[in-house]
Amino acid sequence: QVQLKESGPGLVQPSETLSLTCTVSGFSLTSYSVSWVRQPSGKGPEWMGRMWYDGDTAYNSALKSRLSISRDTSKNQVFLKMNSLQTDDTGTYYCTRDDLNNSFDYWGQGVMVTVSS
C-alpha cells in the first residue's frame, strides 16, 4: 500500500538549515509527484514545493530563495532543504503524494520541527 514517512531533526537552531527526508513505498517517484506541505500549530497548511515525477521542481514563491527539493529514485526518497530558518518556520512538515489532478491523495504522518536556540 502507499506510504510516506518524513524524517529529520525535531529541533533546529535559528539561521541554520533544515534537512528532511520523505521515504515512500507503494508507488514510484517516476510515476507520481511528491509535495512538501507545512503547517504551523493551529494554522492552515502551506504548500512549499513539489518534485514532479519527471524530476522537475516547483516552489512556493515566498520560499523559493531558501528552499531546495531533490530526490533519489533508487532509494525512493525525496529531500527538502531550507536555509536561514527562523522561529516562524516552526511547525509540522508533511510530504504528500500528488495524484494526476495534483491533489494530495496520500500524506505522511508529519514531522514536528521546532526552530529555537
Add this chain to the structure above:
Amino acid sequence: DIQMTQSPPVLSASVGDRVTLSCKASQNINKNLDWYQQKHGEAPKLLIYYTNNLQTGIPSRFSGSGSGTDYTLTISSLQPEDVATYYCYQYNSGPTFGAGTKLELK
C-alpha cells in the same frame, strides 16, 4: 497570490444537520479547488477534488460545488466522526490553502 477566505471560522451543528462551509477566492480559480478534512492530531485527508469530485472512500454525505470565486462544501447529515477542521485549497495559481473552518458538535 490568491487569497482563500473560509467562513465561518467555527461552526457548531447537531448530529443530522445539513452543514455548509464556504470558501471564497480573491480571484477566479476556474474550479481548481480541493477540500481537505483534518482531525485533531492527524494529517489532512482529501475529501473533494476539482470542486465536486468525491475522493474514493469518502462517504456520499460530503459534496462540493462552486465556480469562479465561490465554493461550498456540504455535509448532508452531520455525523459525530465529521468533527474536524476543513480546509479549501486552490491550485489554479501559486497554490494556497484557506485558514480553515472548525466544525464542532452542538
